[in-house]
Amino acid sequence: MLAYIIRRVAQSILVLFVVGLVAFSMFRFVGDPIDNMLGQERTQADIERLREQLGLDQPFVVQYWRFLEQAVQGNFGLSYRQGRPVSEILIERLPATLELAFVSGLMALAGGIALGIFTAIRRRGLSANIIMTASLIGVSLPTFLIGILLIYLFSVELGWLPSFGRGEVTDLGWWTTGFLTESGLKALILPAITLGLYQMTLIMRLVRTEMLEVLRMDYIRFARARGIRERAINFRHALKNTLVPVITITGLQLGSIIAFAIITETVFQWPGVGLLFINAIQFVDIPVMAAYLMLISVMFVGINLIVDMLYFAIDPRLRADRTQGGH
Amino acid sequence: MSDTPAPAPQSRLRRAWNSDFAWSFRHAPVAIISSFVVLVLILAAVLAPLIAPHDPFNPATLNLMNGFTPPGQANAFTGDTFLLGTDDQGRDVFSTILYGMRISLFVGFAAVMLAMVIGVTLGLLAGYLGGWVESIIMRVADVQLTFPAILVAMLIFGIAKGITPPEYRDQMAIWVLILAIGLSDWVQFARVVRGATLVEKSKEYVQAARLIGRSPFAIMLRHILPNVLNPVLVIATISLALAIIAEATLSFLGVGAPPTKPSLGTLIRIGQEFMFSGEWWILFFPALALLALALSINLLGDWLRDALNPRLR
Amino acid sequence: MTDTPVLSVRDLVVEIPTRHGVLRPVDNVSYDIHAGEILGVVGESGAGKSMTGNAVIGLLDRPARIVSGEILLSGQPIQGLKRDAIRKLRGKKMGMIFQDPLTSLNPLLTVGDQLTETILEHLKVGQTEARKRAIAALEEVGIPAAAQRINSYPHEFSGGMRQRVVIALALCAEPDLVIADEPTTALDVSVQAQIVALLKRLCRERGVAVMLVTHDMGVIAEAADRVAVMYAGRLAELGPVREVLTQARHPYTAGLMASTPLASQGRKRLRQIPGSMPRLGALPTGCAFHPRCEFAQDKCRQEPGPTLDRCDGRAACWFPLTAKQEVSA
Numbered sequence: 001m002l003a004y005i006i007r008r009v010a011q012s013i014l015v016l017f018v019v020g021l022v023a024f025s026m027f028r029f030v031g032d033p034i035d036n037m038l039g040q041e042r043t044q045a046d047i048e049r050l051r052e053q054l055g056l057d058q059p060f061v062v063q064y065w066r067f068l069e070q071a072v073q074g075n076f077g078l079s080y081r082q083g084r085p086v087s088e089i090l091i092e093r094l095p096a097t098l099e100l101a102f103v104s105g106l107m108a109l110a111g112g113i114a115l116g117i118f119t120a121i122r123r124r125g126l127s128a129n130i131i132m133t134a135s136l137i138g139v140s141l142p143t144f145l146i147g148i149l150l151i152y153l154f155s156v157e158l159g160w161l162p163s164f165g166r167g168e169v170t171d172l173g174w175w176t177t178g179f180l181t182e183s184g185l186k187a188l189i190l191p192a193i194t195l196g197l198y199q200m201t202l203i204m205r206l207v208r209t210e211m212l213e214v215l216r217m218d219y220i221r222f223a224r225a226r227g228i229r230e231r232a233i234n235f236r237h238a239l240k241n242t243l244v245p246v247i248t249i250t251g252l253q254l255g256s257i258i259a260f261a262i263i264t265e266t267v268f269q270w271p272g273v274g275l276l277f278i279n280a281i282q283f284v285d286i287p288v289m290a291a292y293l294m295l296i297s298v299m300f301v302g303i304n305l306i307v308d309m310l311y312f313a314i315d316p317r318l319r320a321d322r323t324q325g326g327h
Numbered sequence: 328m329s330d331t332p333a334p335a336p337q338s339r340l341r342r343a344w345n346s347d348f349a350w351s352f353r354h355a356p357v358a359i360i361s362s363f364v365v366l367v368l369i370l371a372a373v374l375a376p377l378i379a380p381h382d383p384f385n386p387a388t389l390n391l392m393n394g395f396t397p398p399g400q401a402n403a404f405t406g407d408t409f410l411l412g413t414d415d416q417g418r419d420v421f422s423t424i425l426y427g428m429r430i431s432l433f434v435g436f437a438a439v440m441l442a443m444v445i446g447v448t449l450g451l452l453a454g455y456l457g458g459w460v461e462s463i464i465m466r467v468a469d470v471q472l473t474f475p476a477i478l479v480a481m482l483i484f485g486i487a488k489g490i491t492p493p494e495y496r497d498q499m500a501i502w503v504l505i506l507a508i509g510l511s512d513w514v515q516f517a518r519v520v521r522g523a524t525l526v527e528k529s530k531e532y533v534q535a536a537r538l539i540g541r542s543p544f545a546i547m548l549r550h551i552l553p554n555v556l557n558p559v560l561v562i563a564t565i566s567l568a569l570a571i572i573a574e575a576t577l578s579f580l581g582v583g584a585p586p587t588k589p590s591l592g593t594l595i596r597i598g599q600e601f602m603f604s605g606e607w608w609i610l611f612f613p614a615l616a617l618l619a620l621a622l623s624i625n626l627l628g629d630w631l632r633d634a635l636n637p638r639l640r
Numbered sequence: 641m642t643d644t645p646v647l648s649v650r651d652l653v654v655e656i657p658t659r660h661g662v663l664r665p666v667d668n669v670s671y672d673i674h675a676g677e678i679l680g681v682v683g684e685s686g687a688g689k690s691m692t693g694n695a696v697i698g699l700l701d702r703p704a705r706i707v708s709g710e711i712l713l714s715g716q717p718i719q720g721l722k723r724d725a726i727r728k729l730r731g732k733k734m735g736m737i738f739q740d741p742l743t744s745l746n747p748l749l750t751v752g753d754q755l756t757e758t759i760l761e762h763l764k765v766g767q768t769e770a771r772k773r774a775i776a777a778l779e780e781v782g783i784p785a786a787a788q789r790i791n792s793y794p795h796e797f798s799g800g801m802r803q804r805v806v807i808a809l810a811l812c813a814e815p816d817l818v819i820a821d822e823p824t825t826a827l828d829v830s831v832q833a834q835i836v837a838l839l840k841r842l843c844r845e846r847g848v849a850v851m852l853v854t855h856d857m858g859v860i861a862e863a864a865d866r867v868a869v870m871y872a873g874r875l876a877e878l879g880p881v882r883e884v885l886t887q888a889r890h891p892y893t894a895g896l897m898a899s900t901p902l903a904s905q906g907r908k909r910l911r912q913i914p915g916s917m918p919r920l921g922a923l924p925t926g927c928a929f930h931p932r933c934e935f936a937q938d939k940c941r942q943e944p945g946p947t948l949d950r951c952d953g954r955a956a957c958w959f960p961l962t963a964k965q966e967v968s969a
Contacts, residue, residue, distance in 0.1 A: 015470050015473060018470055019470075022482075026486060029490075136622075136625060136629065137622060139625060140572070140618065140621040140622040140625040140626075141621075141622075142572045142575055142576055142579075142617070143576065144575075144576060144579045144580075144595070145595070145614055145617070145618065148595070148599060148602070148610065148614070151602070152607075156602060156603060218738055218740060218743035218744045219743060219744055219745055219746040219747075221699060221738065222736070222738055222744045222745070222806070222809070223746070223754075224699055224730070225699060225730055225731070225735065225736035225738075225810075226730060226731040226735065226736075226758045226761070226809060226810070226813070227727050227728055227729070227730035227731030227758070227761060227762060227813070228731070228757060228758065228761055229724075229727065229761065230727075232757065232761075236749075236757075237746050237749070241746070241748055244748070252473075256475040259474070259475045259477065259478040260475065260477070262477075262478070262481070262580070263477075263576055263579075263580065266579075266580050266581075277481075278481075278580050278582065280485070281484065281485035281488065281582050282581055284485070284488055284489045286489060289485055293482065296474075297473075297474075300473050300474065301473070304473065314748070315747075315748065350659075
């Protein structure tokens with residue numbers, strides 16, 4: 001098991017190296033950093049000095065290594081657009097995104113698993129079929145349309161909930177939260193639903209498929225043949241086996257919530273890192289793009305690792321001392 | 328060998344009509360309706376220059392006085408009527424939707440073609456050659472799969488935008504979009520094709536072809552490729568819906584088709600501004616068109632997956 | 641015998657509606673099994689053996705369904721009972737053993753969990769008593785160090801040991817009837833004999849009625865008291881195992897015997913039955929076996945084969961073999 005964990009960690013570090021390479025290449029080759037940092041009035045001497053200062057005269061590998069060194073310390077330089085350190089901007093914006101992702105992730109997970117089980121058990125029922133059809137519409141409905149629809153209903157027509165921003169936030173020094181004020185919570189509802197709905201449909205469909213697959217297994221038939229009641233078969237025998245494969249994909253889904261937050265944040269003008277990233281692309285603000293990429297990769301890789309560890313907790317076959325393949 | 332009498336000879340058409348595939352199509356109203364909708368929408372998009380009552384991108388035909396005409400009503404100043412109303416600049420919404428759908432569909436199809444060509448080629452190579460070729464291809468696929476496709480597409484779009492000189496950006500946007508979405512979506516194809524290739528490779532007919540000295544490329548093209556077409560078709564259909572949604576999303580976020588060449592996503596982005604002031608039709612109709620397009624393609628893909636290969640996941 | 645049979649199947653018909661018409665995987669099947677008796681059910685795959693077992697225990701997969709006939713459990717008909725009432729009979733009155741011990745056990749629950757769960761469901765005992773009984777059940781099927789092994793997960797057992805666990809599970813709520821569906825097919829040859837012996841011992845000791853479904857004539861010869869031969873959904877022959885094995889009356893049984901290597905038969909040359917069993921959707925007219933039967937006559941080609949109770953009660957054949965007739969090469 002230890003060997004397995006070490007291998008997974010090594011793999012994760014490798015992924016981060018590759019992403020770092022992409023981020024670094026963006027810095028180095030997309031637009032000229034010198035151009036971007038010096039204004040119109042510049043002398044050849046200025047350029048040379050800055051080139052040396054930034055280490056652009058060094059070999060590629062050395063530059064890459066220095067970039068990684070800086071990145072590990074959270075130093076991504078200055079935003080081209082705002083002129084402030086990128087790390088500072090990111091830290092300021094991160095709580096908004098994390099709070100949004102947390103709430104919608106929770107919603108997607110709870111709703112998705114519950115509905116998935118329901119539609120699998122009541123496979124032929126009318127309500128299950130209605131939910132399945134609705135979910136197909138949900139998958140086809142782009143996230144931003146859901147957001148617009150919700151804004152139209154609850155902000156424009158009914159006027160119940162705010163259509164943009166985060167409401168009133170409380171500053172805890174190192175974190176700003178919208179959980180503590182009424183307007184903050186109200187502002188969270190629509191974005192959270194928008195972000196969570198798509199993931200919820202995906203998780204629901206996945207849970208349903210897996211559960212139907214499990215319900216066809218011999219050990220379920222055998223449990224039926226022993227007269228175990230339906231409730232125990234569904235929730236004790238089938239659910240646990242369903243959740244093993246679901247955990248991996250769901251874990252990755254939750255990771256992508258952070259990425260999909262970009263869309264939701266744009267629709268609701270939610271002041272998080274996603275909105276920051278989209279603005280960075282529009283204005284070709286390379287340092288912000290690179291830093292966002294690195295940040296989100298660390299999160300994804302972290303989530304992947306946690307998911308793998310969870311596997312061990314649930315599946316006794318993996319806990320056995322013979323190490324098995326990582327799938 | 329069975330003793331049942333040989334069935335009476337049938338025409339090719341009759342056989343196709345009676346095949347399992349056609350049978351399940353005829354018995355799936357959802358598939359019939361959605362393929363009808365898809366066909367109508369594609370035709371409307373392709374024939375846009377012929378059908379559209381106005382040319383929304385010819386400034387000469389535009390009249391700013393026609394701005395904000397509600398659907399079906401006569402404009403207060405000019406007396407013109409428009410089926411689905413006009414936007415702020417007096418452009419006919421129905422016509423912009425037809426042209427927008429043209430761009431959406433073009434980007435979608437082109438991106439899927441790109442993804443398919445890359446994915447099928449790499450998948451065949453990985454599956455057939457194995458060894459380090461396979462390792463590298465599948466590693467790259469794994470790393471890319473760690474990130475959602477839409478994020479990869481955004482990133483590629485951002486980088487490409489950085490590389491293109493500002494004066495060409497609007498012109499290149501459509502091609503950059505195709506590149507971004509295509510490159511973000513090849514992994515699915517590669518994985519499935521590699522899996523299927525591994526299966527086919529071990530079969531006797533491929534072994535036989537190898538023994539008689541057919542070149543690996545001939546074997547891949549003539550023997551293996553036809554056998555992986557079914558799953559590829561299914562993935563392509565589902566990918567098309569995803570690509571259209573991805574394009575719309577990027578354009579909506581302002582990192583896609585520019586307002587000078589608006590796709591459905593761009594139109595929705597423009598329409599959103601007028602949601603609060605009551606001009607709902609500028610937003611509503613493009614959104615409806617996008618939904619109809621994405622939903623019907625998705626439904627078709629869903630049915631296709633069940634009909635061609637119930638075990639494909 | 642005066643006592644009522646544990647299981648009585650009367651004129652059972654199971655049908656599956658399909659796109660190409662209605663199939664009848666089980667067609668007019670009748671038999672009894674008494675307490676302490678093992679009835680072997682043999683036939684090629686697709687002959688309806690397993691389907692009969694599934695119908696009895698009420699686990700037919702949709703769209704298969706029982707359309708007529710009766711199933712009596714200790715004289716009580718079970719059709720018409722509520723679903724929950726039938727569920728309570730499963731495990732308590734009738735148990736089932738599946739073919740593949742690898743897939744029959746839930747991989748994420750310990751063996752003890754699965755045993756105590758079943759015991760608590762059917763017997764009025766407490767948690768500690770259930771656990772005690774679970775250990776006893778494991779001991780009875782020959783699991784060494786049962787008290788420790790009860791906390792193991794299925795993957796920690798070998799194939800043969802797992803099948804013993806499956807048997808313990810099927811028997812732990814003390815049912816009167818056990819349906820064993822190919823219990824030895826997935827096992828190593830060396831383990832097969834042990835499992836058969838175990839089943840036989842449990843049947844004798846506890847007086848359980850066993851329906852042993854298999855395609856292996858060797859298993860039948862070793863374990864069964866009586867044997868039912870099925871062909872294309874129908875019973876072809878039913879009788880005491882020794883008589884059927886040595887003096888088959890139905891040509892199909894005779895062919896089956898001639899094609900099976902049995903130690904007791906000595907070194908006769910093995911033969912095969914020409915052709916293969918027809919698919920259910922394409923049954924020939926007349927007796928389903930006539931295209932492969934070397935004794936077939938016009939009547940066989942025109943009239944459906946007789947059911948058992950309409951002929952001599954042993955072979956469902958218009959022209960059953962007599963002692964003198966032998967299947968020729």
